[in-house]
Amino acid sequence: MNQFFEKLELSVKHLKALNDFFANSENYQIPEEQDDLNIYQSNLTALVNDFSGINVFDQLYNQKERQMILADLFEYILLGRGFYAIGTRRQNISNKQDFIKGILHFTNLLMCFESITVNTARRNLLLDFLAERINSIGEENGFRELRNYADEVGMPDSGESKAISSYFDKLLPKTAGGLWHELLVYIFVIRNNIGFILPLLLHQKIYSKDDHLVPPDFLILTKDKRVYGIEVGIKKEIQSGSFSLKTAIPTATIDTINSRNSDRCPICKKWINFCPYVIEKFADFNSDISKVEVRCLTECNKYTREDILTGTCKYSKYSRNRAATLEHTHHNYSDNKHYHYSCVLSNVSEEKKNEIIGAQDTVAIKTHIPYYSGLEELF
Numbered sequence: 001m002n003q004f005f006e007k008l009e010l011s012v013k014h015l016k017a018l019n020d021f022f023a024n025s026e027n028y029q030i031p032e033e034q035d036d037l038n039i040y041q042s043n044l045t046a047l048v049n050d051f052s053g054i055n056v057f058d059q060l061y062n063q064k065e066r067q068m069i070l071a072d073l074f075e076y077i078l079l080g081r082g083f084y085a086i087g088t089r090r091q092n093i094s095n096k097q098d099f100i101k102g103i104l105h106f107t108n109l110l111m112c113f114e115s116i117t118v119n120t121a122r123r124n125l126l127l128d129f130l131a132e133r134i135n136s137i138g139e140e141n142g143f144r145e146l147r148n149y150a151d152e153v154g155m156p157d158s159g160e161s162k163a164i165s166s167y168f169d170k171l172l173p174k175t176a177g178g179l180w181h182e183l184l185v186y187i188f189v190i191r192n193n194i195g196f197i198l199p200l201l202l203h204q205k206i207y208s209k210d211d212h213l214v215p216p217d218f219l220i221l222t223k224d225k226r227v228y229g230i231e232v233g234i235k236k237e238i239q240s241g242s243f244s245l246k247t248a249i250p251t252a253t254i255d256t257i258n259s260r261n262s263d264r265c266p267i268c269k270k271w272i273n274f275c276p277y278v279i280e281k282f283a284d285f286n287s288d289i290s291k292v293e294v295r296c297l298t299e300c301n302k303y304t305r306e307d308i309l310t311g312t313c314k315y316s317k318y319s320r321n322r323a324a325t326l327e328h329t330h331h332n333y334s335d336n337k338h339y340h341y342s343c344v345l346s347n348v349s350e351e352k353k354n355e356i357i358g359a360q361d362t363v364a365i366k367t368h369i370p371y372y373s374g375l376e377e378l379f
Contacts, residue, residue, distance in 0.1 A: 001109065004077050019044075063140050063170055070173035072202055078103065079186060079199045093285060100187045100283040104274050104370070107180040111262070111271035113172050117154040118269045126171070142167030155269060181256045182217055182232050184370055189230075191282060191370075194378045195222035197230075214239050216251050222378065228252060230375070252374050260292060260338075260368040263317060267333075267343040275315030275367050276302045282369055292371045297362045308365060309357050311342035318344045320364035328352070328359035341365050 021027055023044060028037045051057060061069060086095045116123035127147050131138035146167050152158045153168045154175060160168070173179050182201055189197045198219040200206075206213040216229035229251035231240045240251040256262075263272045277300045281287050294300070296308050296316045303313040318341040322334035331352050333344045341364075345353050 008073075008077065066170045067172060067174055071179045074106075074173055074179060075182070075199070075201045078106070078183065080202060096190060097283045097285060100191060101279055103183050103187050104279040104282065107184060108273040110173070110180045111273055114154075114175060115270055116171075117158075117168075117175075118152045120150055120152065123153070130171070140167070142170075152269070177256060177262045178233075180262070181254075181259075184261055185218065185230065185232050185254055185372055188370055188372055189218070189220060189375075191285070192375075192379065194375060195220045195228075197221075213243055213246060215243055216240060219249070220378065228378065230254060232256060252378075254372045254374040256372070259370075259372050261370050261372070263338040263368075265340040265343055266337050267339055267347055270340075272317055272338065272340055272367075273315055274370070275300070275313070278315075278367055278369055289369055292369050294367045294369060295362050296365045296367060297360060305360075308341075309360060311345040314340065314342050315367060316341040316365050317367050318364055319366060320361065326359070328355040328361065329364075331356075 022040050025037055028034060059065075059069070083099065086092055086099050116126055124147060127137075127143065131143070137143060142163060145161075146153070146164050149160060149164055151160065153160050153164060158165075169175055174182075186197060186199060189195070198221070199217070200215045200219060201217055203215060206215050216231040218230040218232075220228045220230060222228065227249050229240065229243060229249050231251055232254045233256050234253055236253065240253060243249065244251050264270065265272055277296075278294060280302075281289070281294075296303075296313070297305060300308060300313075307313050308316055318333065318339045319336060320329050320334045321336050322329045331344075331348050333339055333347070345356065348356065
């Protein structure tokens with residue numbers, strides 16, 4: 001991950017070096033060059049005044065919108081620049097497969113970031129680390145309140161104040177799946193060959209002289225020369241409807257809530273990551289995906305059957321309804337929710353744990369291939 005940041009930092013240093021050089025009078029050696037210096041410095045001063053008046057510089061880093069800015073930077077790295085790597089060599093099918101695997105691994109990293117919702121000690125370590133790296137953070141409104149808050153934050157049923165919740169949101173890029181769903185939809189369209197996909201994630205508004213549009217997250221250009229908008233997430237019907245009315249471009253809404261691409265384990269309350277088998281299978285364009293659900297015990301080739309059954313694999317999910325005739329399902333977690341299988345084993349009695357392992361329940365122990373509903377008509 002640091003390779004991304006180091007290269008981005010080099011780009012920023014290069015741009016800063018250009019400005020520092022041309023703004024420095026020492027680099028204008030003869031009197032005839034004084035006009036060049038004056039022109040540069042006068043335009044630089046005017047630029048700063050113009051952009052300060054409309055708060056352009058605040059759009060690059062500010063507390064209020066920091067989670068959006070951080071997400072935008074990741075989207076710039078991955079979809080604004082990184083995606084060019086897909087087509088730089090002849091074997092671009094292979095490049096696309098590697099790109100898809102990278103996005104899925106990156107999604108897992110974002111899920112790991114969000115462990116601080118329920119891990120107070122780690123959250124406080126992060127706050128201290130950020131304040132050390134960026135001095136102004138320690139002085140922000142909300143920092144001390146969150147640092148002193150001892151319970152989980154950012155969960156649907158957590159009890160923090162609105163102010164603490166709001167500040168917590170500013171620490172990470174688009175929490176609770178906002179960023180990773182956008183990235184996953186991108187690779188989902190590529191993987192399923194629906195059409196050419198144009199990300200508009202960095203363009204929250206599209207301007208004309210006297211008006212603007214609020215576009216969807218993506219545009220799809222289908223092979224039969226039609227254009228569709230894709231909005232990631234529900235509750236944006238008015239926004240999508242306005243765009244469609246102004247452009248005559250129909251817009252589909254993607255359901256992220258029921259996608260099974262991000263299940264939060266009700267026991268540990270952490271997100272359940274994509275497993276190595278799912279990442280490899282989804283990124284393999286020669287692999288036919290006829291169903292979303294993966295039966296870990298019969299399909300996985302990354303972990304042994306014993307490793308899965310005993311919970312050594314930390315990716316497997318457990319989802320089961322209680323069955324009257326199946327004793328191993330008679331426990332608190334047979335409620336059809338999706339848990340870490342390893343969490344279930346750790347939270348039942350030793351006797352019940354052995355029953356669950358011994359049952360080798362191929363129905364209950366599972367995971368899922370990335371899938372989003374809402375685009376069925378385009379298939």
